[in-house]
Amino acid sequence: MFYREAGQFKTDYKSDSAVFPILQDRVGIAFMIFLALVVVPLYGWSSSSGEFFLNGIMIPFMIFALVTIGLNILMGYAGQLSLGTGAFTGVGAYACYKLITHFPELNLIVAVLMSGFFAAAVGIIFGLPSLRIKGLYLAVTTLAAQFFLEWLFIRWEWLYNYDPSGALIVPDITAFGIIIAGPSANAVVKYLVVTLIVIFMTWIASNVIRGRIGRSWMMIRDMDIAAELMGVRPLAAKLSAFAMSSFYCGVGGAMMVFFWLGAAEVESFDINHSFLFLFMVIIGGMGSLIGSFMGAAFIWVLPIIIKFLPATIGIEIYPSTVEHINLMIIGGLIVFFLAVEPNGLARLWQLAKEKLRVWPFPYA
Amino acid sequence: MKIKLLLAGLASALAITSAPVSAELLVPHLTYRTGPFAGNGIVFANGFYDYMTMLNERDGGIGGVKVNVEECETGYNAQKGVECYESTKGRNPLITIPNSTGITLQLIQKASVDQIPLLSAGYGLSAAAVGEKFPWIFNAPTTYWGQMSAILSYIGELEGGMDNLSGKKIGFIYLDAGYGREPLPLLETLSEQYGFEVLKIPVAGKEMQNQSSHWLTVRKEKPDWMIMWGWGAMNSTAIKAAAKIRFPMDRFIGNWWSSAHVDMKGHEELAKGYRGATFSANGDSFPALQDVIKLVVDPGKSQTTDKSTVGNVLYNRGVINAVLTAEAITIAQKNTGKTDITGADMRDAFEQIDMSEARLSELGLEGFMEPIKISCTEHSGSNPVIMTQWNGEDWVPSKAVPVLREIVIPELEAAADKYISDKPGWTTQTCS
Numbered sequence: 001m002f003y004r005e006a007g008q009f010k011t012d013y014k015s016d017s018a019v020f021p022i023l024q025d026r027v028g029i030a031f032m033i034f035l036a037l038v039v040v041p042l043y044g045w046s047s048s049s050g051e052f053f054l055n056g057i058m059i060p061f062m063i064f065a066l067v068t069i070g071l072n073i074l075m076g077y078a079g080q081l082s083l084g085t086g087a088f089t090g091v092g093a094y095a096c097y098k099l100i101t102h103f104p105e106l107n108l109i110v111a112v113l114m115s116g117f118f119a120a121a122v123g124i125i126f127g128l129p130s131l132r133i134k135g136l137y138l139a140v141t142t143l144a145a146q147f148f149l150e151w152l153f154i155r156w157e158w159l160y161n162y163d164p165s166g167a168l169i170v171p172d173i174t175a176f177g178i179i180i181a182g183p184s185a186n187a188v189v190k191y192l193v194v195t196l197i198v199i200f201m202t203w204i205a206s207n208v209i210r211g212r213i214g215r216s217w218m219m220i221r222d223m224d225i226a227a228e229l230m231g232v233r234p235l236a237a238k239l240s241a242f243a244m245s246s247f248y249c250g251v252g253g254a255m256m257v258f259f260w261l262g263a264a265e266v267e268s269f270d271i272n273h274s275f276l277f278l279f280m281v282i283i284g285g286m287g288s289l290i291g292s293f294m295g296a297a298f299i300w301v302l303p304i305i306i307k308f309l310p311a312t313i314g315i316e317i318y319p320s321t322v323e324h325i326n327l328m329i330i331g332g333l334i335v336f337f338l339a340v341e342p343n344g345l346a347r348l349w350q351l352a353k354e355k356l357r358v359w360p361f362p363y364a
Numbered sequence: 365m366k367i368k369l370l371l372a373g374l375a376s377a378l379a380i381t382s383a384p385v386s387a388e389l390l391v392p393h394l395t396y397r398t399g400p401f402a403g404n405g406i407v408f409a410n411g412f413y414d415y416m417t418m419l420n421e422r423d424g425g426i427g428g429v430k431v432n433v434e435e436c437e438t439g440y441n442a443q444k445g446v447e448c449y450e451s452t453k454g455r456n457p458l459i460t461i462p463n464s465t466g467i468t469l470q471l472i473q474k475a476s477v478d479q480i481p482l483l484s485a486g487y488g489l490s491a492a493a494v495g496e497k498f499p500w501i502f503n504a505p506t507t508y509w510g511q512m513s514a515i516l517s518y519i520g521e522l523e524g525g526m527d528n529l530s531g532k533k534i535g536f537i538y539l540d541a542g543y544g545r546e547p548l549p550l551l552e553t554l555s556e557q558y559g560f561e562v563l564k565i566p567v568a569g570k571e572m573q574n575q576s577s578h579w580l581t582v583r584k585e586k587p588d589w590m591i592m593w594g595w596g597a598m599n600s601t602a603i604k605a606a607a608k609i610r611f612p613m614d615r616f617i618g619n620w621w622s623s624a625h626v627d628m629k630g631h632e633e634l635a636k637g638y639r640g641a642t643f644s645a646n647g648d649s650f651p652a653l654q655d656v657i658k659l660v661v662d663p664g665k666s667q668t669t670d671k672s673t674v675g676n677v678l679y680n681r682g683v684i685n686a687v688l689t690a691e692a693i694t695i696a697q698k699n700t701g702k703t704d705i706t707g708a709d710m711r712d713a714f715e716q717i718d719m720s721e722a723r724l725s726e727l728g729l730e731g732f733m734e735p736i737k738i739s740c741t742e743h744s745g746s747n748p749v750i751m752t753q754w755n756g757e758d759w760v761p762s763k764a765v766p767v768l769r770e771i772v773i774p775e776l777e778a779a780a781d782k783y784i785s786d787k788p789g790w791t792t793q794t795c796s
Binding site: 048049051052055056060101151154161163164165166167169170171172182183184260261262263264265266267268270271304307308318319320322323324327 | 395397398406435436437439441442443446447450451453454465466469470472473474476477489490491540541542545546548549568569570667779783786787788789790
């Protein structure tokens, strides 16, 4: 569990309640945003392999980070275990597809954000059992949501406009006079749209978490009976967590299909993806926004680097062998990091920052 | 966040160093030697890799330029497929071979934009067979729809004429995914036309290895015939379950992804009589395959560890993919007069492929497959399907059954029109 970092002396209330009370954090975040919005697109635009870098690594990384934030809101902040993340991303994706095909003049970005509301509504319905059951038992009911929705995505043919292949297929979509999604869309444009949405939604999440709603989630997480006695309504707190979490997952799912894959079958929203996002949350750090990014990077980006590393440094090795080694390395690292720091990469990062700030003194 | 930065930096450093080095024919191959379908994927990928390596060893490549088969591991996962595609896109790849219907669906739209032809031999989107609507997609030798019509006409033949299909009940057990659902529209059309009843039995991906309830339905409904569109562990599970309820094996027909040697492993005797469709001959008695064994497998230049798999159904299917690719490269080189060709040259070449019996025997593959002809209008060619039967030890080809073209082709055209109807700016071509 993560609490606010302290250690720098404040002279007024305003600076004490700032989002980032530590100077180095403010500089660091500004630098990250600069990197994400200027350096990465420039590289992607100028380099010959830039398209692979954006389409293959950065766009999915950003989208996965957003979904992980969504799951983190539910698991890390509100303490409700969920295995339905994959299906909730699917709700967003199918909703966005229906919106775009029925209202072609609708702006895609608006449609993506709107599809989050459909996911939120579904999330609330499947969140209802959380009022009675907790922990692993809740995980089982969300698992039921996963199976039910997966079944629905195949059976309800209206969802994919009766396409014989059963897949969502994204044509070229224009907004603001440029093609922002579909096969002809420029990777830089897609990346910038995705990144701006992710930064915006991360900013919203960080503020909601800091506010009354976020605090009520954390109270429920830490001790629900005490929270109830102090006037937090479990119904509102738990369902709002489910709604907001599913909203983020839904937007992530819509972006996954429209800005990354270009076409998707039910397979893209299956139980394996629920586990993938769960791992991202656990590895990154439960209850940490920055951890969501770290978890997504660890689970998605690291295997790609390991996969293409031998070929780029000229080692002759069969790709399937690399894949086997990859699974072993990632598995080993997961065990290693969780053994060293059960609270995930975000906690390691926080400790490192604290130590570095007071370096060379061991204690602050 | 720092970690992300480091990773991004590392990735970009890697990407810079991976620039093209020398003239070679880059043939990316999306394989699945890992994951749930690895048992099938390894054999297939070996066939492709070994044949291309044999060309490099025996002829010094194609037109004097070495073929570089760059495998990328997808594990049959659609998302990794996109990643693999993107990783070679910038280096003048000649072709995309997705090896999964899911990946094919994702890449169909990109092919025309990136000018890389896509070969989905015997899988993928059936409608893509219409060359005028899908200039960049090739699904020779036959689509799923063509295959389904051939299987039904074979059943009709065994029943003593298509008219005898009327009133029959035909069960269709399929993997409940894009792949398994592909032939459904055609099956429904044919059932109306010939008056047979279809019993649909979808098997969800996670139930692949537990089909007892599905076969209970079969036992209750007593269909006259069963057709299977299965993959991986689903096939052997279905065959064992069918044997358990004593369904007559010679009335059970698998499509060409459900009738390989691996699917029979461990229950060879039970499966005796089971029929399958295929598009390649069985065995390694062809001169070209002997070269593969002599020059590639024996010297240990391949990933084939078990020599007995050379000539297996899936191995030979990998070889067919390699043969078609190599043939397109040869034609493209002849057309352009250059050795280093582009994806666009390959596309034009694919439309001129004419695998006649003479050409096949020139390649040392006489009788290896039914002659294939691809044209501007017909990207699959709707070629005949070879029906085989399992005799307890091996697959025995019985006969080649032609596709019901007069039914299938109008259906394909209607489906192609529907596919592109909601996609503005779709690239089409006019065939003269």
